[in-house]
Amino acid sequence: MTEVVVVDARGLLCPAPVIALAKAARALPEGSRVTVLATDPAAAVDVPAWARMRGHQMVETTEDGEHLALTVLLGPAKAR
Amino acid sequence: MTVDRVVLDAGGQAPLLPVAKDAFFAALDEGWADPRRLHSEGRRARALLDGARESLAAAVGARTEEVDLTPSHTAALHSAVSTVALGRRRVGADVVASAVERAAVLHAADFAAARGGGQRVTVPVDRAGRVDDEAFAAAVARPGVALAALQHANGEVGTLQPVEEAHAAARAAGVPLLVDAGASLGHVPVGDAWDLLAANPGDWGGPSGLGVLVVRAGVRRSPDRPQDEDRWFPGGVSVPAALAAAVALESALASQAGADVQRRALVGRLRERIPAEIADVDVAGPGEGRLPHVLTFSCLFVDGETVVGALDAAGFAVGSGSACTSSTLEPSHVLAAMGVLTHGNVRIALPRGTRREDVERFADVLPGIVGAVRSRLGVSDL
Numbered sequence: 156m157t158e159v160v161v162v163d164a165r166g167l168l169c170p171a172p173v174i175a176l177a178k179a180a181r182a183l184p185e186g187s188r189v190t191v192l193a194t195d196p197a198a199a200v201d202v203p204a205w206a207r208m209r210g211h212q213m214v215e216t217t218e219d220g221e222h223l224a225l226t227v228l229l230g231p232a233k234a235r
Numbered sequence: 236m237t238v239d240r241v242v243l244d245a246g247g248q249a250p251l252l253p254v255a256k257d258a259f260f261a262a263l264d265e266g267w268a269d270p271r272r273l274h275s276e277g278r279r280a281r282a283l284l285d286g287a288r289e290s291l292a293a294a295v296g297a298r299t300e301e302v303d304l305t306p307s308h309t310a311a312l313h314s315a316v317s318t319v320a321l322g323r324r325r326v327g328a329d330v331v332a333s334a335v336e337r338a339a340v341l342h343a344a345d346f347a348a349a350r351g352g353g354q355r356v357t358v359p360v361d362r363a364g365r366v367d368d369e370a371f372a373a374a375v376a377r378p379g380v381a382l383a384a385l386q387h388a389n390g391e392v393g394t395l396q397p398v399e400e401a402h403a404a405a406r407a408a409g410v411p412l413l414v415d416a417g418a419s420l421g422h423v424p425v426g427d428a429w430d431l432l433a434a435n436p437g438d439w440g441g442p443s444g445l446g447v448l449v450v451r452a453g454v455r456r457s458p459d460r461p462q463d464e465d466r467w468f469p470g471g472v473s474v475p476a477a478l479a480a481a482v483a484l485e486s487a488l489a490s491q492a493g494a495d496v497q498r499r500a501l502v503g504r505l506r507e508r509i510p511a512e513i514a515d516v517d518v519a520g521p522g523e524g525r526l527p528h529v530l531t532f533s534c535l536f537v538d539g540e541t542v543v544g545a546l547d548a549a550g551f552a553v554g555s556g557s558a559c560t561s562s563t564l565e566p567s568h569v570l571a572a573m574g575v576l577t578h579g580n581v582r583i584a585l586p587r588g589t590r591r592e593d594v595e596r597f598a599d600v601l602p603g604i605v606g607a608v609r610s611r612l613g614v615s616d617l
Contacts, residue, residue, distance in 0.1 A: 169559040169566070170536050170578040170612075177536070177617045197558065197566045197577045204576035208515060208535060 162191040165222050169197035173205050180211070180229055188214060190226040199223055241593045244554045245438075246390050246418065246529065246584030247308075252440035255483035259442060262475035270474060271464060280474045287474075287481035294484050295420070295434070296427055297449045304472040305446035308417050308435035312339040313346075314467060315413050315431045315448055318456035320347035320381040323411075327379025328353025333366040333386065333396065334572035337415055340384050341568070353379065363521040364394035364573045371397075372404030380410045387425050390418030390438075391556055391569045391582055392520035393502075393529030402428035411454045418584075421487035422526055423495065430454050436480035439487045440587065445476040490587065498585045499527035501594045505583070506530065508598040513605050517576040528586075531556065533570070534579035534605045536614040542581055545604045551597055554582035579605075 162179045164172035172193040179189055191202060202225040203213050210230035217224045242250055251259075266283040268276035285299070292299045305311040320330060328351025330344035344355040358371045366385060375383045385401045388394060398414055405412040414429035421439025425432065432449040436442060448467075450456065456467075463469035487494075510516045515535035534542065539557025546553050556567030557580040566577035585594075609615045 168538075169557070170538055173578070174536055174612065174614055174617065177614070181617060200566065200571045200574065200577050204517060204533075204574060205535065207574075208517060208576070 159188045159190050159226065162189060164191050164193045164195075164198070166194055169195050169201055171195075172198045173201050176202060176227070177205065177209075180227070183229055185229055185231050187229045188226055189229065190224055192222050192224050194222045198225060202227065239550045240552065241550055241589075241597065242552045242586055243583045243589070243594075243597065244552045245586035246554065246582070247435065248437040248443055249440045249584075249586045251442060251479075252483045252486055252587070254486045255441050255479040258482035259475045259479035262478040266474035266478060270471065283478050284472075284474050287477035290481040290485060291447055292449070294481075294488055295425065295432060295449055297432075298452070301449050301451060303448045303450065303467050304477050305448050305468045306470075306472060307444065308433065308437070308446040309339040310468065311433045311446035311448040312337060312413075312415060312417075313343045315433055315450070316340060316343035316382060316384065317347050317459055318467065319411055319413070319431065319454065320351060321459050322454075322456035323381040324351050326409075327351075327381050329356055329377070329380045330354075331356045331358065331371070331374045331380055331383040331410075333358050333360060333371065333384070335360050335364055335366070335389050335391075335394075335569045336384055336386055337390070337417065338568070340386075340413070340415060344382075344384065347381070351381070353381070356380070360394075360572050362573055362575070363524075364389050364392045364519065364569065365521070365524070366396055366401075368397040368400035368404070371401050375401070375405050375410050376408045380408065382413060383410050384413040384415065387414050387416040387419040388423070388526045388529075389520070389569060390526075390529065390584070391567060392531045392573065392575075393418075393525035394520050395423075395524045395526070398426065399428040402430075405430070418526060418529070421484055422491065422528060424491075436476075436483065439484055441480035441483035442476045445472055445480050447480070487587070494587045495527040498587070498589065501585055501589060501591060502528060502530045502583075504591075504594060505598060509601065512598070512602045519570060519573060519575040528584055528589075530583045531570070531575075532581055533557075533576035534581070535576060536612060536617060537579040537605060537608040539578060539580040541608050542579060542604060545608065546581075546597075546601075549600050549604065551600075554584070556580045556582055
């Protein structure tokens with residue numbers, strides 16, 4: 156539960172960060188936390204939108220000036 | 236353009252209405268002269284220009300002298316924000332605007348606020364793109380506000396805004412309200428809840444290269460351009476464009492109710508078919524309280540530019556608020572403010588007279604196009 160899977164999508168343009176995140180999410184059980192790192196500004200909107208559309212929950216979004224880090228709590232696999 | 240083309244991207248510039256084209260050509264003969272000149276030819280051009288202003292004024296319930304013709308919709312919005320901010324600099328330098336205003340309004344607000352040592356106060360919107368009227372009222376009531384701006388409706392997603400509530404709040408605070416009706420006038424009634432109204436002839440089927448700004452008597456503004464006979468928009472505008480814009484608006488308003496019913500039904504059809512026939516589509520904007528002819532939706536895992544290109548190859552012209560192909564471009568600030576998926580975005584604004592069979596054919600080909608892009612990206616099973 157405490158382990159967070161990190162997907163490094165820095166340097167990728169949309170929709171690639173969301174695709175990378177969705178691919179990682181497919182292999183993980185419900186309740187997993189996944190953090191995607193992205194430099195594409197669209198990820199700030201598109202990752203939460205993907206989470207909403209697929210029944211996941213946004214945990215947090217942070218920005219360190221160079222990239223975004225968006226953490227998602229995965230919902231039931233059926234929704235994915 | 237071949238007969239097979241279907242234009243579904245009329246927002247901001249619709250195909251020129253035939254009556255507007257006729258008026259434009261007639262004015263090239265009758266109104267070619269400089270309307271500032273005193274000879275017969277100049278006076279004839281002046282009469283056409285004055286007639287155009289009078290007609291536009293009547294269409295929005297204003298007096299002719301309240302109507303300024305501008306070189307573009309952008310210029311109208313820039314000037315409205317900038318000159319009112321300057322005229323009211325003793326009151327304050329803040330500019331209140333919704334998060335989904337046109338970029339020209341947001342940029343002008345930043346510019347004018349920075350010039351006066353104030354700030355842009357941005358009021359957020361909900362998932363449907365509608366501004367919270369109470370938050371807007373609270374922002375307007377703060378001290379130091381030079382101007383507030385709220386669009387009549389959003390041209391990207393179609394959401395109608397609570398302009399009456401916003402105008403009542405602005406009036407109570409003594410702050411002038413700029414209403415950008417650039418996506419509304421000619422399509423839905425724009426009402427009278429405004430102190431400044433901007434409208435876009437290209438959007439209602441008039442020519443490009445012209446804008447309209449209506450300023451109620453009593454709104455304080457100061458020119459921020461060098462002196463000119465045309466005080467607010469130096470150099471004046473094209474007489475044929477002005478005449479064509481006025482004729483186009485008369486025609487658009489005369490057929491507004493019918494065009495509303497017809498296009499609202501077509502957009503309703505797309506709102507129904509697209510999410511039913513394509514998986515993972517985020518349809519933006521409300522089902523009710525919207526412009527009749529505008530629809531935006533985003534398809535998960537695809538990039539908007541590829542979908543636009545594939546639709547173009549299939550004969551359909553659509554827009555997109557996505558910015559996937561260039562790392563320097565920001566995606567649509569409207570979709571971002573609403574929390575709607577920004578990639579895979581397709582933006583539609585139906586021109587008048589759009590045929591049902593063309594809309595059905597668009598809905599027929601779209602699933603295959605989105606499916607092909609998803610298959611190529613290897614995301615079909617995600």
